[in-house]
Amino acid sequence: GSKWSYIGPDGEKAWPKKYPFCGGVFQSPIDFHKDILQYDSNLLPLEFIGYNVSSTDQFTLINNGHSVKMYLLPTMYIRNLPFEYTASQLHLHWGNRNKSEGSEHTVSGKHFAAELHIVHFNSEKYPDVTAAMDKADGLAVLAILLEIGPFNPSYEKIFRHFRNVKYKDQMVRVPGFNIRELLPDRLDEYYRYEGSLTTPPCYPSVLWTVFRHPVKISHEQLLALETAMYCTESDDPEPLEMVDNFRKVQEFHERLVFISFHE
Ligand SMILES: NS(=O)(=O)c1c(F)c(F)c(S(=O)(=O)CCO)c(N[C@H]2CCCc3ccccc32)c1F
Numbered sequence: 001g002s003k004w005s006y007i008g009p010d011g012e013k014a015w016p017k018k019y020p021f022c023g024g025v026f027q028s029p030i031d032f033h034k035d036i037l038q039y040d041s042n043l044l045p046l047e048f049i050g051y052n053v054s055s056t057d058q059f060t061l062i063n064n065g066h067s068v069k070m071y072l073l074p075t076m077y078i079r080n081l082p083f084e085y086t087a088s089q090l091h092l093h094w095g096n097r098n099k100s101e102g103s104e105h106t107v108s109g110k111h112f113a114a115e116l117h118i119v120h121f122n123s124e125k126y127p128d129v130t131a132a133m134d135k136a137d138g139l140a141v142l143a144i145l146l147e148i149g150p151f152n153p154s155y156e157k158i159f160r161h162f163r164n165v166k167y168k169d170q171m172v173r174v175p176g177f178n179i180r181e182l183l184p185d186r187l188d189e190y191y192r193y194e195g196s197l198t199t200p201p202c203y204p205s206v207l208w209t210v211f212r213h214p215v216k217i218s219h220e221q222l223l224a225l226e227t228a229m230y231c232t233e234s235d236d237p238e239p240l241e242m243v244d245n246f247r248k249v250q251e252f253h254e255r256l257v258f259i260s261f262h263e
């Protein structure tokens with residue numbers, strides 16, 4: 001078992017003891033601020049193939065004790081990256097009911113309420129995510145910043161299942177839907193940099209694409225995310241709420257973040 005957490009003696013300051021890459025280079029998340037941003041006209045809008053999954057197919061939603069993650073289908077992949085990347089899973093990071101500032105990436109020092117990550121692996125070079133995840137060109141993660149606004153029926157297709165994955169290792173089937181609905185409208189505007197997994201083992205293996213425009217979910221939906229899940233198993237005498245499951249921003253010196261848009 002992966003014995004790490006976001007709080008207490010196994011919290012992020014202790015990660016490098018068991019997971020040396022967490023104390024290494026190219027760590028994520030980072031803060032996007034103007035003196036490290038550089039416009040790059042070669043950054044094309046991403047193309048999503050097979051993201052419109054039929055409702056007769058099913059995803060699997062699992063509480064893994066660190067986040068709530070949904071396994072995607074191997075028929076889903078992205079083009080217009082250096083390689084073709086096949087979807088593996090999506091998961092979220094969030095804060096708590098008193099402080100809805102749980103995004104991992106920040107913009108000019110500002111946290112967003114939460115953040116959705118869609119993890120893909122380089123299927124041109126590697127057979128699966130396990131083979132890819134410790135390779136420099138192994139993974140591509142899409143990040144969507146979430147903020148409070150109107151009720152979001154697309155996110156509700158996942159959120160309405162939270163009551164069935166309250167505890168660690170619980171899982172539920174989610175009817176297929178168009179995962180493209182979870183992304184912002186403007187796929188052509190994003191931040192791009194080479195970074196790492198934001199959880200142990202923190203491999204520096206991720207090509208990050210963080211969309212510029214946040215997606216809105218309602219206050220009630222955010223509260224459900226912040227209060228539904230536990231890191232512990234259903235029979236644990238000391239239940240631990242799954243909150244604040246975001247890593248602090250990492251030092252980012254002598255590096256640039258490329259942007260596909262003009263400020
Ligand atoms: N923020 S992040 O860096 O995108 C990120 C997470 F934050 C996160 F919690 C997870 S996890 O839910 O798997 C729990 C921690 O392993 C992952 N998993 C990745 C990396 C680890 C192994 C693995 C195997 C198959 C598919 C995905 C992954 C993760 F990539």
Ligand SMILES: [Zn+2]
Pocket residue numbers: 091092093117198
């Ligand atoms: Zn993540």
